[in-house]
Amino acid sequence: MAETTKHCQLALDPTVRDAARQRLASIRGHVEGIVRMLERDDVYCVDVLRQLKAVDGALAKVGDAVLRSHLHHHVTSARERGDADVIVDELMEIMKYR
Amino acid sequence: MAETTKHCQLALDPTVRDAARQRLASIRGHVEGIVRMLERDDVYCVDVLRQLKAVDGALAKVGDAVLRSHLHHHVTSARERGDADVIVDELMEIMKYR
Amino acid sequence: MAETTKHCQLALDPTVRDAARQRLASIRGHVEGIVRMLERDDVYCVDVLRQLKAVDGALAKVGDAVLRSHLHHHVTSARERGDADVIVDELMEIMKYR
Protein backbone atom coordinates (compact mmCIF):
# COMPACT_ATOMS: atom_id res chain seq x y z
CA MET A 1 0.00 0.00 0.00
CA ALA A 2 1.79 3.11 -1.21
CA GLU A 3 1.37 6.47 0.48
CA THR A 4 -0.11 9.06 -1.76
CA THR A 5 1.13 12.04 0.24
CA LYS A 6 4.45 12.82 1.83
CA HIS A 7 4.53 16.49 2.69
CA CYS A 8 6.24 18.19 5.56
CA GLN A 9 7.11 15.01 7.45
CA LEU A 10 3.80 15.06 9.29
CA ALA A 11 3.42 11.75 11.07
CA LEU A 12 0.44 10.29 12.90
CA ASP A 13 0.77 10.64 16.69
CA PRO A 14 2.30 7.37 18.08
CA THR A 15 -0.35 6.81 20.76
CA VAL A 16 -3.20 7.28 18.30
CA ARG A 17 -1.36 5.10 15.79
CA ASP A 18 -1.01 2.22 18.28
CA ALA A 19 -4.67 2.42 19.27
CA ALA A 20 -5.72 2.55 15.61
CA ARG A 21 -3.56 -0.46 14.75
CA GLN A 22 -5.09 -2.51 17.56
CA ARG A 23 -8.60 -1.55 16.56
CA LEU A 24 -7.90 -2.33 12.92
CA ALA A 25 -6.51 -5.74 13.90
CA SER A 26 -9.79 -6.39 15.71
CA ILE A 27 -11.77 -5.18 12.68
CA ARG A 28 -9.76 -7.57 10.48
CA GLY A 29 -10.93 -10.38 12.77
CA HIS A 30 -14.50 -9.17 12.50
CA VAL A 31 -14.28 -9.17 8.68
CA GLU A 32 -12.78 -12.68 8.83
CA GLY A 33 -15.83 -13.70 10.87
CA ILE A 34 -18.16 -12.38 8.16
CA VAL A 35 -16.20 -14.29 5.49
CA ARG A 36 -16.81 -17.51 7.46
CA MET A 37 -20.46 -16.54 8.03
CA LEU A 38 -20.82 -16.29 4.23
CA GLU A 39 -19.62 -19.88 3.82
CA ARG A 40 -22.87 -21.14 5.34
CA ASP A 41 -25.63 -21.68 2.80
CA ASP A 42 -28.40 -20.70 5.23
CA VAL A 43 -27.00 -17.31 6.18
CA TYR A 44 -29.69 -14.63 6.32
CA CYS A 45 -29.21 -11.39 4.33
CA VAL A 46 -30.09 -9.13 7.24
CA ASP A 47 -27.57 -10.82 9.54
CA VAL A 48 -24.86 -10.07 6.98
CA LEU A 49 -26.01 -6.46 6.69
CA ARG A 50 -25.95 -6.08 10.48
CA GLN A 51 -22.38 -7.35 10.63
CA LEU A 52 -21.31 -5.03 7.81
CA LYS A 53 -22.91 -2.14 9.68
CA ALA A 54 -21.00 -3.08 12.83
CA VAL A 55 -17.70 -3.13 10.91
CA ASP A 56 -18.60 0.21 9.40
CA GLY A 57 -19.18 1.70 12.85
CA ALA A 58 -15.86 0.32 14.10
CA LEU A 59 -14.03 1.80 11.09
CA ALA A 60 -15.70 5.16 11.70
CA LYS A 61 -14.36 5.18 15.28
CA VAL A 62 -10.81 4.60 14.01
CA GLY A 63 -11.33 7.30 11.40
CA ASP A 64 -12.61 9.77 13.98
CA ALA A 65 -9.59 9.20 16.25
CA VAL A 66 -7.13 9.66 13.36
CA LEU A 67 -9.02 12.72 12.13
CA ARG A 68 -9.07 14.34 15.58
CA SER A 69 -5.34 13.75 15.95
CA HIS A 70 -4.69 15.19 12.48
CA LEU A 71 -6.76 18.29 13.25
CA HIS A 72 -5.03 18.77 16.60
CA HIS A 73 -1.44 18.14 15.55
CA HIS A 74 -1.34 19.24 11.91
CA VAL A 75 -4.34 21.22 10.73
CA THR A 76 -4.51 23.85 13.48
CA SER A 77 -0.81 24.65 12.93
CA ALA A 78 -0.92 24.69 9.12
CA ARG A 79 -0.85 28.50 8.83
CA GLU A 80 2.33 28.67 10.94
CA ARG A 81 3.89 25.87 8.88
CA GLY A 82 2.82 27.40 5.57
CA ASP A 83 0.98 24.43 4.00
CA ALA A 84 -2.60 25.49 4.76
CA ASP A 85 -3.85 25.20 1.16
CA VAL A 86 -2.70 21.61 0.77
CA ILE A 87 -3.98 20.65 4.21
CA VAL A 88 -7.44 22.07 3.49
CA ASP A 89 -7.69 20.42 0.07
CA GLU A 90 -6.75 17.05 1.57
CA LEU A 91 -9.31 17.40 4.34
CA MET A 92 -12.13 18.36 1.99
CA GLU A 93 -11.39 15.21 0.01
CA ILE A 94 -11.81 12.86 2.98
CA MET A 95 -14.30 14.65 5.21
CA LYS A 96 -17.79 15.92 4.96
CA TYR A 97 -19.87 18.02 7.31
CA ARG A 98 -22.73 16.21 8.97
CA MET B 1 -32.17 31.29 15.94
CA ALA B 2 -29.58 31.93 18.64
CA GLU B 3 -25.90 31.34 18.12
CA THR B 4 -24.48 28.71 20.37
CA THR B 5 -20.87 29.87 20.01
CA LYS B 6 -19.31 33.30 20.08
CA HIS B 7 -15.59 32.87 20.50
CA CYS B 8 -12.82 35.02 19.16
CA GLN B 9 -14.99 37.09 16.81
CA LEU B 10 -14.54 34.55 14.02
CA ALA B 11 -17.00 35.43 11.29
CA LEU B 12 -17.91 33.56 8.12
CA ASP B 13 -16.16 35.00 5.04
CA PRO B 14 -18.57 37.53 3.38
CA THR B 15 -18.31 36.03 -0.14
CA VAL B 16 -19.01 32.51 1.11
CA ARG B 17 -21.81 33.88 3.29
CA ASP B 18 -23.51 35.59 0.34
CA ALA B 19 -23.26 32.48 -1.82
CA ALA B 20 -24.56 30.30 1.04
CA ARG B 21 -27.51 32.67 1.63
CA GLN B 22 -28.50 32.56 -2.03
CA ARG B 23 -28.23 28.79 -2.16
CA LEU B 24 -30.26 28.44 1.04
CA ALA B 25 -32.95 30.74 -0.39
CA SER B 26 -33.13 28.42 -3.38
CA ILE B 27 -33.29 25.38 -1.09
CA ARG B 28 -36.14 27.02 0.82
CA GLY B 29 -38.00 27.24 -2.50
CA HIS B 30 -37.27 23.60 -3.20
CA VAL B 31 -38.65 22.59 0.22
CA GLU B 32 -41.72 24.75 -0.46
CA GLY B 33 -42.16 22.80 -3.70
CA ILE B 34 -42.12 19.50 -1.79
CA VAL B 35 -44.71 20.85 0.66
CA ARG B 36 -47.02 21.58 -2.30
CA MET B 37 -46.21 18.20 -3.83
CA LEU B 38 -47.40 16.60 -0.58
CA GLU B 39 -50.78 18.29 -0.92
CA ARG B 40 -51.64 16.06 -3.86
CA ASP B 41 -53.30 12.79 -2.83
CA ASP B 42 -51.71 10.81 -5.68
CA VAL B 43 -48.10 11.71 -4.91
CA TYR B 44 -45.77 8.71 -5.18
CA CYS B 45 -43.47 7.86 -2.23
CA VAL B 46 -40.37 7.50 -4.37
CA ASP B 47 -40.88 10.90 -5.98
CA VAL B 48 -40.94 12.45 -2.51
CA LEU B 49 -37.79 10.55 -1.53
CA ARG B 50 -36.04 11.73 -4.68
CA GLN B 51 -36.87 15.35 -3.91
CA LEU B 52 -35.68 14.96 -0.31
CA LYS B 53 -32.44 13.49 -1.62
CA ALA B 54 -32.01 16.45 -3.98
CA VAL B 55 -32.51 18.91 -1.09
CA ASP B 56 -30.05 16.92 0.95
CA GLY B 57 -27.44 17.15 -1.79
CA ALA B 58 -27.99 20.91 -2.10
CA LEU B 59 -27.59 21.36 1.67
CA ALA B 60 -24.39 19.30 1.57
CA LYS B 61 -22.94 21.67 -1.03
CA VAL B 62 -23.65 24.67 1.20
CA GLY B 63 -22.16 22.81 4.14
CA ASP B 64 -19.03 21.93 2.19
CA ALA B 65 -18.49 25.56 1.15
CA VAL B 66 -18.92 26.83 4.73
CA LEU B 67 -16.69 24.05 6.06
CA ARG B 68 -13.94 24.76 3.55
CA SER B 69 -14.04 28.45 4.41
CA HIS B 70 -13.93 27.66 8.14
CA LEU B 71 -10.94 25.35 7.69
CA HIS B 72 -9.13 27.92 5.55
CA HIS B 73 -9.81 31.06 7.59
CA HIS B 74 -10.11 29.77 11.15
CA VAL B 75 -8.95 26.21 11.70
CA THR B 76 -5.51 26.38 10.07
CA SER B 77 -4.69 29.47 12.17
CA ALA B 78 -6.07 28.16 15.46
CA ARG B 79 -2.65 27.38 16.94
CA GLU B 80 -1.46 30.95 16.32
CA ARG B 81 -4.68 32.32 17.81
CA GLY B 82 -4.56 29.95 20.81
CA ASP B 83 -8.03 28.37 20.56
CA ALA B 84 -7.07 25.07 18.91
CA ASP B 85 -8.76 22.83 21.51
CA VAL B 86 -12.15 24.51 21.14
CA ILE B 87 -11.85 24.61 17.36
CA VAL B 88 -11.09 20.88 17.16
CA ASP B 89 -13.91 19.91 19.54
CA GLU B 90 -16.39 21.94 17.52
CA LEU B 91 -15.25 20.37 14.26
CA MET B 92 -15.46 16.82 15.58
CA GLU B 93 -19.05 17.52 16.60
CA ILE B 94 -20.16 18.57 13.12
CA MET B 95 -17.89 16.62 10.79
CA LYS B 96 -17.06 13.06 10.12
CA TYR B 97 -14.26 11.54 8.11
CA ARG B 98 -15.05 10.29 4.61
CA MET C 1 -42.00 19.92 -9.57
CA ALA C 2 -42.83 17.12 -11.96
CA GLU C 3 -43.10 13.54 -10.88
CA THR C 4 -40.55 11.31 -12.45
CA THR C 5 -42.47 8.08 -11.85
CA LYS C 6 -46.09 7.17 -12.26
CA HIS C 7 -46.41 3.44 -12.14
CA CYS C 8 -49.27 1.39 -10.84
CA GLN C 9 -51.12 4.24 -9.14
CA LEU C 10 -49.14 3.78 -5.94
CA ALA C 11 -49.81 6.77 -3.73
CA LEU C 12 -48.22 7.79 -0.45
CA ASP C 13 -50.37 6.88 2.55
CA PRO C 14 -52.53 9.93 3.48
CA THR C 15 -51.60 9.96 7.18
CA VAL C 16 -47.88 9.76 6.44
CA ARG C 17 -48.33 12.39 3.72
CA ASP C 18 -49.99 14.84 6.10
CA ALA C 19 -47.32 14.35 8.75
CA ALA C 20 -44.56 14.75 6.14
CA ARG C 21 -46.13 17.94 4.80
CA GLN C 22 -46.30 19.46 8.28
CA ARG C 23 -42.71 18.51 9.03
CA LEU C 24 -41.54 19.89 5.70
CA ALA C 25 -43.38 23.16 6.38
CA SER C 26 -41.47 23.37 9.65
CA ILE C 27 -38.19 22.58 7.88
CA ARG C 28 -38.94 25.36 5.37
CA GLY C 29 -39.18 27.73 8.35
CA HIS C 30 -35.90 26.43 9.71
CA VAL C 31 -34.20 27.03 6.35
CA GLU C 32 -35.71 30.53 6.27
CA GLY C 33 -34.14 31.10 9.70
CA ILE C 34 -30.71 30.12 8.35
CA VAL C 35 -31.16 32.49 5.40
CA ARG C 36 -31.74 35.34 7.88
CA MET C 37 -28.84 34.15 10.03
CA LEU C 38 -26.63 34.47 6.95
CA GLU C 39 -27.59 38.14 6.56
CA ARG C 40 -25.61 39.02 9.69
CA ASP C 41 -21.95 39.82 8.99
CA ASP C 42 -20.76 38.36 12.29
CA VAL C 43 -22.30 34.91 11.87
CA TYR C 44 -19.94 32.13 12.92
CA CYS C 45 -19.21 29.28 10.48
CA VAL C 46 -19.80 26.54 13.02
CA ASP C 47 -23.21 27.94 13.99
CA VAL C 48 -24.24 27.74 10.35
CA LEU C 49 -22.95 24.16 10.10
CA ARG C 50 -24.87 23.21 13.24
CA GLN C 51 -28.09 24.58 11.78
CA LEU C 52 -27.51 22.78 8.47
CA LYS C 53 -26.94 19.58 10.42
CA ALA C 54 -30.21 20.09 12.29
CA VAL C 55 -32.10 20.57 9.01
CA ASP C 56 -30.42 17.48 7.65
CA GLY C 57 -31.56 15.45 10.64
CA ALA C 58 -35.13 16.74 10.26
CA LEU C 59 -35.16 15.84 6.55
CA ALA C 60 -33.87 12.37 7.37
CA LYS C 61 -36.81 11.83 9.76
CA VAL C 62 -39.27 12.75 7.01
CA GLY C 63 -37.42 10.47 4.60
CA ASP C 64 -37.49 7.59 7.07
CA ALA C 65 -41.25 7.92 7.57
CA VAL C 66 -41.93 8.02 3.82
CA LEU C 67 -39.55 5.11 3.24
CA ARG C 68 -41.16 2.98 5.95
CA SER C 69 -44.59 3.66 4.50
CA HIS C 70 -43.37 2.80 1.00
CA LEU C 71 -41.83 -0.46 2.20
CA HIS C 72 -44.97 -1.38 4.11
CA HIS C 73 -47.59 -0.45 1.51
CA HIS C 74 -45.81 -0.97 -1.80
CA VAL C 75 -42.54 -2.87 -1.61
CA THR C 76 -43.66 -5.89 0.39
CA SER C 77 -46.54 -6.43 -2.05
CA ALA C 78 -44.54 -5.88 -5.25
CA ARG C 79 -44.31 -9.57 -6.12
CA GLU C 80 -48.11 -9.93 -5.94
CA ARG C 81 -48.54 -6.79 -8.02
CA GLY C 82 -45.89 -7.84 -10.54
CA ASP C 83 -43.64 -4.75 -10.52
CA ALA C 84 -40.88 -6.06 -8.25
CA ASP C 85 -38.01 -5.26 -10.63
CA VAL C 86 -38.95 -1.61 -10.99
CA ILE C 87 -39.62 -1.27 -7.26
CA VAL C 88 -36.19 -2.69 -6.36
CA ASP C 89 -34.34 -0.53 -8.91
CA GLU C 90 -36.04 2.59 -7.57
CA LEU C 91 -35.20 1.71 -3.99
CA MET C 92 -31.54 1.03 -4.72
CA GLU C 93 -31.33 4.47 -6.30
CA ILE C 94 -32.54 6.30 -3.19
CA MET C 95 -31.43 4.07 -0.32
CA LYS C 96 -28.26 2.66 1.00
CA TYR C 97 -27.61 0.00 3.57
CA ARG C 98 -26.52 0.89 7.11
Added chain:
Amino acid sequence: MAETTKHCQLALDPTVRDAARQRLASIRGHVEGIVRMLERDDVYCVDVLRQLKAVDGALAKVGDAVLRSHLHHHVTSARERGDADVIVDELMEIMKYR
Protein backbone atom coordinates in the same frame (compact mmCIF):
# COMPACT_ATOMS: atom_id res chain seq x y z
CA MET D 1 -20.66 -14.84 15.12
CA ALA D 2 -24.21 -15.79 16.03
CA GLU D 3 -27.14 -14.95 13.84
CA THR D 4 -29.63 -12.67 15.44
CA THR D 5 -32.50 -13.60 13.15
CA LYS D 6 -33.77 -16.89 11.88
CA HIS D 7 -37.19 -16.38 10.47
CA CYS D 8 -38.84 -18.17 7.61
CA GLN D 9 -35.72 -19.93 6.36
CA LEU D 10 -34.80 -16.98 4.17
CA ALA D 11 -31.26 -17.51 2.94
CA LEU D 12 -28.98 -15.20 1.00
CA ASP D 13 -28.88 -16.05 -2.71
CA PRO D 14 -25.86 -18.39 -3.34
CA THR D 15 -24.40 -16.35 -6.21
CA VAL D 16 -24.57 -13.12 -4.26
CA ARG D 17 -23.18 -14.92 -1.21
CA ASP D 18 -20.16 -16.20 -3.14
CA ALA D 19 -19.42 -12.79 -4.61
CA ALA D 20 -19.81 -11.16 -1.18
CA ARG D 21 -17.47 -13.69 0.41
CA GLN D 22 -14.79 -13.05 -2.18
CA ARG D 23 -15.10 -9.29 -1.82
CA LEU D 24 -14.98 -9.56 1.97
CA ALA D 25 -11.84 -11.71 1.73
CA SER D 26 -10.28 -8.95 -0.36
CA ILE D 27 -11.42 -6.32 2.16
CA ARG D 28 -9.83 -8.36 4.94
CA GLY D 29 -6.55 -8.14 3.00
CA HIS D 30 -6.99 -4.41 2.62
CA VAL D 31 -7.54 -4.01 6.38
CA GLU D 32 -4.46 -6.15 7.00
CA GLY D 33 -2.54 -3.73 4.76
CA ILE D 34 -3.67 -0.78 6.89
CA VAL D 35 -2.59 -2.62 10.06
CA ARG D 36 0.90 -2.97 8.58
CA MET D 37 0.83 0.65 7.39
CA LEU D 38 0.17 1.68 11.00
CA GLU D 39 3.34 -0.10 12.15
CA ARG D 40 5.46 2.54 10.42
CA ASP D 41 6.24 5.54 12.64
CA ASP D 42 6.20 8.00 9.72
CA VAL D 43 2.73 7.13 8.43
CA TYR D 44 0.73 10.22 7.51
CA CYS D 45 -2.76 10.69 9.00
CA VAL D 46 -4.39 11.52 5.69
CA ASP D 47 -3.00 8.39 4.03
CA VAL D 48 -4.64 6.32 6.78
CA LEU D 49 -7.93 8.18 6.34
CA ARG D 50 -7.82 7.59 2.59
CA GLN D 51 -7.34 3.86 3.11
CA LEU D 52 -10.17 3.72 5.64
CA LYS D 53 -12.37 5.53 3.15
CA ALA D 54 -11.46 2.99 0.47
CA VAL D 55 -12.37 0.09 2.78
CA ASP D 56 -15.61 1.83 3.61
CA GLY D 57 -16.48 2.15 -0.06
CA ALA D 58 -15.70 -1.53 -0.64
CA LEU D 59 -17.91 -2.55 2.29
CA ALA D 60 -20.73 -0.38 0.95
CA LYS D 61 -20.56 -2.23 -2.38
CA VAL D 62 -20.93 -5.57 -0.61
CA GLY D 63 -23.78 -4.16 1.46
CA ASP D 64 -25.54 -2.84 -1.64
CA ALA D 65 -25.33 -6.23 -3.37
CA VAL D 66 -26.69 -8.07 -0.31
CA LEU D 67 -29.41 -5.46 0.15
CA ARG D 68 -30.50 -5.64 -3.50
CA SER D 69 -30.69 -9.41 -3.28
CA HIS D 70 -32.68 -9.23 -0.04
CA LEU D 71 -35.13 -6.74 -1.57
CA HIS D 72 -35.52 -8.86 -4.69
CA HIS D 73 -35.82 -12.29 -3.10
CA HIS D 74 -37.39 -11.61 0.28
CA VAL D 75 -38.84 -8.13 0.73
CA THR D 76 -40.97 -7.89 -2.40
CA SER D 77 -42.61 -11.22 -1.52
CA ALA D 78 -43.13 -10.51 2.18
CA ARG D 79 -46.85 -9.82 1.86
CA GLU D 80 -47.41 -13.19 0.16
CA ARG D 81 -45.33 -14.92 2.82
CA GLY D 82 -47.01 -13.06 5.69
CA ASP D 83 -43.96 -11.61 7.48
CA ALA D 84 -44.11 -8.04 6.11
CA ASP D 85 -44.03 -6.33 9.52
CA VAL D 86 -40.85 -8.06 10.65
CA ILE D 87 -39.22 -7.56 7.25
CA VAL D 88 -39.93 -3.81 7.29
CA ASP D 89 -38.74 -3.36 10.89
CA GLU D 90 -35.49 -5.14 10.09
CA LEU D 91 -34.91 -3.03 6.99
CA MET D 92 -35.52 0.26 8.77
CA GLU D 93 -32.93 -0.76 11.33
CA ILE D 94 -30.16 -1.26 8.77
CA MET D 95 -31.05 1.15 5.99
CA LYS D 96 -31.76 4.78 5.58
CA TYR D 97 -33.21 6.71 2.70
CA ARG D 98 -30.74 8.36 0.29
